[in-house]
Amino acid sequence: MADYLVDLCLKYFFRGVLVMLVLAVFIEGLMRLDVWLQGEVLVQHVWQVFLQIFANSGDLDGGRSFMGQLLAATGESLKLGLVAFFLVLAFALPLGLMAGRVAIAPSGWAGLGRWLGRALLLPVMLVKGIPAFALACAVVFSLVYFQHLPVLVLIAKGGVGFADQDAWLAGAWRLLFPASVMALTGIACLAGDVARTLRIGRAASFVAAAEDGAIHGDRLFFIYVVKNSLWEIGSAILRIVPYLMGALILVEWVFGYPGLGSLIRAVAVDKDFVGLLAVGAMSALLVLLACFAVEWVMGAVDKKTRSEGGLSLLTTREMATGSELGRKVVAKRWRGLQQVGGVLLLLVGLLWALDLLVDFSADGEAWRWLDADVRDLLSAASGACFLSVMASVFSVAISFVLAGLLSWLGGWRVYGMLAKVHGAVWTVPVLFWLLAVSVVVGTSFWALLAVLTVVAALLGTGVLSRWFLVLEFQGWVEAARISGLTRGQIFMRHLVPALWLRLWSRMLLLLPSMFLMVVAVDFALFEKGAPSVSLRWGGLLGSGYEGVWQDPRLLFFAIMAVWAMAVFFALLARWADVDQEDPLGLDIF
């Protein structure tokens, strides 16, 4: 255990150094870009100012100095984050176990019959299927909306808006409501991941052998499946920590909670680069500390975790030992329909985006009978769809080329390096990167398109690189090597066609999340008078607060529109037989 702890400390020390390096390079680059765009001259490097702050960090000035603000905000966020984290564990683990148990063997205590079992599985699938951010938004907006109606007496403190910093929630509710909303994000992710992990664990040959030996029901599930999946479940818990941090930023804005999330937004909108570096570093530190704690606890309770050298957020070790490498690529018939389906999917998205399918413009004649607010919302949604579809297509194309190049050039070694940098980047919430870049390059359509594309391409490159790596381990690629094919031939004839099939499923995953990112950035930048995105959905949510929230239809339409888009793409993909991963987990239907 002592060796494990020493390894863990070293691992997190180096990871922390890498995160700081990535952050410093990023913020310095951003500052230089801003100075260049403004036509000014750079006076002082960001790290010099950063060091000055640390040199004077002893003087907290009663919380009025930046350091004092940062520490106070960190304390608040820590409280909120911890409550949310334990709420996630309390709900997601039992839910995930239950879903996994039902999916694996609908007998024993979970033997509720086929349809009852499915009914139990449905909430998990739905929660997993709804993009987590949309779910959180739904709850946040519902709570805000309910302020205006005396339905929930508990929180009806009068007509104070979410943008107001005054406490409209008092006492424990002030902590519990935002934490619950954050927890929803985590529960959605973790419960689905645990269920998926258990389904993969069920497929292990030793589980089948045990089943052949007449071991079944709960004994098979807990002793053979769950116990052997602890490492993977631990990794899944680890992965939700950065997600929770991302949710923290958004939820704090909405609830006016004085934590790190509010501070990130404030320094970003003020273009305070040193502040950005400090807050980014602090949020990364919180993520690293939380991950360290999870790994330590998992190492103490699970021998496999100790022997494998610790859990992993996103490292080469995880790639090498994770269950994914053991999975075979699904053999699907390469049919013309798939190509047609893929093209059709793209076409429908683009037509929709370009308002050609339905004229969603605010002054569209066909929608004259609707309220002006609803027409505005439809128009904004349509525009945001256009942006997200364009960004998805570009980013997937860029990711494919980049991941292919990495695979071609370096294979394992390059991938190992990439995975470490990738892990460092995603230790800081994605919304942080987006917001920081957006305030510098502006939030015009093309600027936001470029930013979203780059961020999504970073994410996509990581995912596709991993898939290139998985393919490298397929037997048929080894067979091609045996038969004497060159690396280039193997790449073009075997790896690229297989990856091409998977691309469409990545696109389906990217579309809804990109759409939500647009809304989030627009929403976040609205209030401080930053140049708002022309698409205006996020802006509309902010500016139309007084008007929009008085009409319940608008609230539910906004949320359902997001979810409907995700479901629409998933069903279309299923019809066209292009989804191999069933990205939204809709197999319940």
Place this chain on the structure above:
Amino acid sequence: MNEGKLESPVILRMQQLELWRARSVVVRDLSLQLRAGQILALTGEYGAGMSAVAQAAAALAVRRGLRVSGGSIWLDAEDLAALPEKKLRVIRQQQVVYLHRQSIPWLNPLRTVREFLQEAGDWQARGQLEPAAPNMLQNLYQVGLAEPESVLDRLPRDLQPEVLNRVLIAMVLQVGAKLLVIDEMTALLDATVQQQILELLVELKNRRNLAILWVTHQPGLIEAVADEVLVMFEGRVIEQGSLADILAAPKQAYTQALMGCAVRLGEERLRLTEISEADRQTVRDIVT
């Protein structure tokens, strides 16, 4: 032995070969010779080092983590032990094909039979964009597929294991290889299909003058196809000779016991012969 083949050119010659994997020796002092139009069977118990020999013969020693620490492996006029991986790859493309028990699961699930054969034929049709289609059909016909057109555009999952084995052998013909190395390729097939595939191999050996190095743990199959037999034990060759000699008068008690394990159709026996520890110890004493 097939007397007529004595004059055929030697395709594979191993001399005093010693192979290491990591820190342990897996094959010692092995010498063998395989001529065109001949089937040499390597047999023994699991762990005797036969697969290592097969992989070395198929120019795969480096890829499979084997180190040649002594001796030579001559394929035609080239010493595989002395060649770099780049040249070994060209040899695998043009001269030798390695088929093993995982060959069928290792077929790319996204490619059709036509694409497999095109790929295999590329080396012979260098400079041409497409290999000649009649050649492809002819090869499929030669391996016993009566309607080759019907399988050309099928994926592996659409075809029976027996057909897939025939397709694999058609790929050997498409490559135009001189040497075919088979490592337990038929082990997972049922007895009838196994018999058909073995008959096909014998037919191709005779018709295409193919040299076949065949690794098997089933002594009963040797009688059906082998011209020569080489018995291995713990990385060493303990007996070598023509099929008739090995069957009629094995020199070692171990070989006799091993051949006694063979299951033969139509033969009534209450139980198979058992290889005793005494037999093993005798062999150890002799070879060390």
